[in-house]
Amino acid sequence: MAEFELITRIRQRAATRDDVILGIGDDAALLQPPTGHQLVVAMDTLNAGVHFPRATAAADIGWKALAVNLSDLAAMGAEPAWCTLSLSLPESDEDWLDGFLDGFLELAAQHRVALVGGDTTRGPLSVCVTVHGFVEPGRALRRDAARVGDTVWVSGTLGDAAAALALLESGAIPAVDTLRQRLDRPTPRIALGRALSGLAHACIDVSDGLLADLDHVCEASGVGMRIALDRLPASDALGTACDDDARASFQASGGDDYELAFTAPTATDGEILAAAANAGVPVSRVGEVVVGERVRAFAADGCEWQPRHRGHIHFDG
Amino acid sequence: MAEFELITRIRQRAATRDDVILGIGDDAALLQPPTGHQLVVAMDTLNAGVHFPRATAAADIGWKALAVNLSDLAAMGAEPAWCTLSLSLPESDEDWLDGFLDGFLELAAQHRVALVGGDTTRGPLSVCVTVHGFVEPGRALRRDAARVGDTVWVSGTLGDAAAALALLESGAIPAVDTLRQRLDRPTPRIALGRALSGLAHACIDVSDGLLADLDHVCEASGVGMRIALDRLPASDALGTACDDDARASFQASGGDDYELAFTAPTATDGEILAAAANAGVPVSRVGEVVVGERVRAFAADGCEWQPRHRGHIHFDG
Numbered sequence: 363m364a365e366f367e368l369i370t371r372i373r374q375r376a377a378t379r380d381d382v383i384l385g386i387g388d389d390a391a392l393l394q395p396p397t398g399h400q401l402v403v404a405m406d407t408l409n410a411g412v413h414f415p416r417a418t419a420a421a422d423i424g425w426k427a428l429a430v431n432l433s434d435l436a437a438m439g440a441e442p443a444w445c446t447l448s449l450s451l452p453e454s455d456e457d458w459l460d461g462f463l464d465g466f467l468e469l470a471a472q473h474r475v476a477l478v479g480g481d482t483t484r485g486p487l488s489v490c491v492t493v494h495g496f497v498e499p500g501r502a503l504r505r506d507a508a509r510v511g512d513t514v515w516v517s518g519t520l521g522d523a524a525a526a527l528a529l530l531e532s533g534a535i536p537a538v539d540t541l542r543q544r545l546d547r548p549t550p551r552i553a554l555g556r557a558l559s560g561l562a563h564a565c566i567d568v569s570d571g572l573l574a575d576l577d578h579v580c581e582a583s584g585v586g587m588r589i590a591l592d593r594l595p596a597s598d599a600l601g602t603a604c605d606d607d608a609r610a611s612f613q614a615s616g617g618d619d620y621e622l623a624f625t626a627p628t629a630t631d632g633e634i635l636a637a638a639a640n641a642g643v644p645v646s647r648v649g650e651v652v653v654g655e656r657v658r659a660f661a662a663d664g665c666e667w668q669p670r671h672r673g674h675i676h677f678d679g
Numbered sequence: 680m681a682e683f684e685l686i687t688r689i690r691q692r693a694a695t696r697d698d699v700i701l702g703i704g705d706d707a708a709l710l711q712p713p714t715g716h717q718l719v720v721a722m723d724t725l726n727a728g729v730h731f732p733r734a735t736a737a738a739d740i741g742w743k744a745l746a747v748n749l750s751d752l753a754a755m756g757a758e759p760a761w762c763t764l765s766l767s768l769p770e771s772d773e774d775w776l777d778g779f780l781d782g783f784l785e786l787a788a789q790h791r792v793a794l795v796g797g798d799t800t801r802g803p804l805s806v807c808v809t810v811h812g813f814v815e816p817g818r819a820l821r822r823d824a825a826r827v828g829d830t831v832w833v834s835g836t837l838g839d840a841a842a843a844l845a846l847l848e849s850g851a852i853p854a855v856d857t858l859r860q861r862l863d864r865p866t867p868r869i870a871l872g873r874a875l876s877g878l879a880h881a882c883i884d885v886s887d888g889l890l891a892d893l894d895h896v897c898e899a900s901g902v903g904m905r906i907a908l909d910r911l912p913a914s915d916a917l918g919t920a921c922d923d924d925a926r927a928s929f930q931a932s933g934g935d936d937y938e939l940a941f942t943a944p945t946a947t948d949g950e951i952l953a954a955a956a957n958a959g960v961p962v963s964r965v966g967e968v969v970v971g972e973r974v975r976a977f978a979a980d981g982c983e984w985q986p987r988h989r990g991h992i993h994f995d996g
Contacts, residue, residue, distance in 0.1 A: 383717060383819075384819070384821060387822070387899070388755070388821055388822050388823075388899075389721060389750075389751040389752075389754035389755055389822070389882075389883060389884060390719045390720055390721035390751045390752060390754070390755045390757065390810075390812075391719070391720045391721070392717055392718075392719055392755070392814070392819050392821075393717060393718040393719075393720060394717055394718070395712045395718050397714060400700060400709050400710060400711055401709075401710040401711070401712050401718070402707045402708070402709055402710075403707055403708045403710060403761070403763060403795065403796060403809075403811070404706060404707035404708070404796065405763040405764075405765050405796060405797045405798060405807075405809055406765070406798050407765040407767060407798060407800050407802075407805075407807060408800075409767055409800055409801070409802030409803075410802075411802075412800060412801050412802050413800070433706075434706040434707045435706075435707060437706035437707070438705070438706055438707045438709070440707065444720070446720060446722040446809060447722075448722050448723070448724040448807045450724060450726055450805060478720065479720060479721065479722060480722045481722060481723050481724060483724050483725075483726055483729060483730070484726070484729050485724075485726030485727075485728075485729050485803065485805060486726075486802065486803040486805075488724075488767060488802060488803075488805055490722075490724060490765050490807035492720075492722055492763060492809040493707075494718075494720070495707075497709070502700075502701070502709050504701065504705055504709075505704070505705050505706070506705075565706075566706060567706060582704070582705075
């Protein structure tokens with residue numbers, strides 16, 4: 363297929379929305395933002411061999427490329443609307459593209475996101491996505507809004523994706539089906555982000571590892587945090603797959619969870635629990651915001667935990 | 680530098696605007712679109728060795744990555760406002776990044792475009808940019824708006840960038856300084872696009888080659904075109920650098936010009952010329968829209984011209 367055939371194929375499968383005046387096929391997309399809202403824009407790239415194992419199924423790459431971007435909108439409390447996709451492919455491969463679109467468009471449909479533009483180019487396999495959403499003025503969840511005394515919360519379970527990657531790299535593929543689903547098909551917590559919008563204080567999605575991500579919140583907000591390691595939520599699969607030390611490390615420092623970590627005044631604990639129940643996502647109290655500069659994590663015996671590294675660091679050479 | 684240091688460096692140099700509520704540094708950017716406007720979004724990637732020669736200076740890559748995106752907004756008649764940047768780098772290189780930002784931010788400043796987000800990742804050198812702009816409802820320049828009887832216009836001169844690339848590949852580097860500037864530092868015709876908005880009918884930017892790009896307009900509009908080869912505008916440098924046959928080929932089929940090709944009712948010829956004069960860009964009448972299906976180009980002797988290929992085709996293997 364030539365480039366234009368690839369684009370035609372994508373165009374034929376992409377859904378639209380009433381607020382898309384002009385989607386794929388012109389020099390740019392023409393969109394109608396709703397009045398009285400702010401626009402929320404996130405952009406993330408996944409490169410083969412860096413952000414996903416090269417053997418990952420095309421459909422999983424498609425899903426994940428959109429999921430990590432939607433997760434950023436969730437962390438802002440935004441309602442998603444549109445996305446653009448720039449796909450670099452080493453060669454034109456119809457079957458691969460169809461598989462990729464299966465995963466990408468399945469997740470897009472779940473959140474009523476219209477694919478409205480982008481490009482296809484020749485190059486090493488790389489997927490760049492930009493997502494657009496909306497939030498009511500004053501209700502965005504920002505990193506700089508944590509306040510001393512807030513409770514620190516985390517959604518879902520932590521560490522599954524990092525454990526899956528470690529097990530995959532050690533060759534233990536058959537053992538990790540449940541965990542691998544968490545690595546390959548992360549769930550952007552859109553409904554939870556919307557429910558927390560205007561209720562929680564600060565929020566971030568856990569992509570680099572809980573402690574590393576919460577450090578960003580501390581820095582932006584000018585606060586510290588104390589996290590109780592034994593309160594970090596773990597899946598049954600993670601408990602079965604590794605010992606306690608490895609589990610704690612995956613939970614505190616593993617990346618790719620795409621859960622939400624957020625802070626809220628202690629007085630709103632009941633409202634937070636009700637909002638999470640409405641969104642269908644469990645949330646756990648894992649610590650508190652204190653005077654300080656960064657996150658400190660403590661084991662059940664009261665000893666401070668010193669991770670080997672706090673999260674994924676790129677470009678550390 | 681670690682990833683966060685790269686982002687900090689970008690953040691320190693990026694300018695902002697009043698309508699940027701939250702720029703680089705959170706999970707997503709928070710932006711305030713103007714009321715009563717439509718949002719225009721374009722996204723284009725440049726890969727090393729595909730879209731620019733690997734030896735291209737970092738500042739030129741930065742400039743071009745933004746320029747090709749702004750050119751898409753120009754072709755819609757939009758006013759640019761914000762952009763996001765996803766930069767994949769094989770290794771962290773402070774000097775390269777500074778050079779890249781020199782070119783990128785120089786062009787951004789010329790058009791008051793704020794860099795509001797994106798990411799940096801490890802991977803083969805690749806630059807993905809998404810640009811956002813606005814247009815008044817009903818005034819966007821679309822590919823599907825050409826009408827039989829319209830005059831076909833082109834801005835600036837054609838063929839310079841393709842000639843530069845051909846000369847570079849043949850090793851004739853010293854001879855092509857003037858042309859090379861057109862390849863490395865294309866000028867997005869923003870002011871012209873704004874001036875044509877609500878006045879011209881269809882518009883497209885010349886990125887793949889004039890005939891190939893006008894074919895898209897013909898297809899979208901359900902029309903044909905007749906183009907007079909001897910009316911295609913050429914720079915003095917192009918005339919000096921090659922013979923008449925090569926010149927015609929570069930002008931008609933060469934890519935990377937980023938001029939605007941547009942159609943307008945013949946009765947508005949005077950207004951078009953005045954608008955272009957206001958925008959400071961020469962425009963040339965090169966043909967007419969006719970009943971038909973695609974573009975046909977004719978030489979001065981009346982013979983139809985058959986190009987070897989009509990423009991850049993990716994993925995043609």
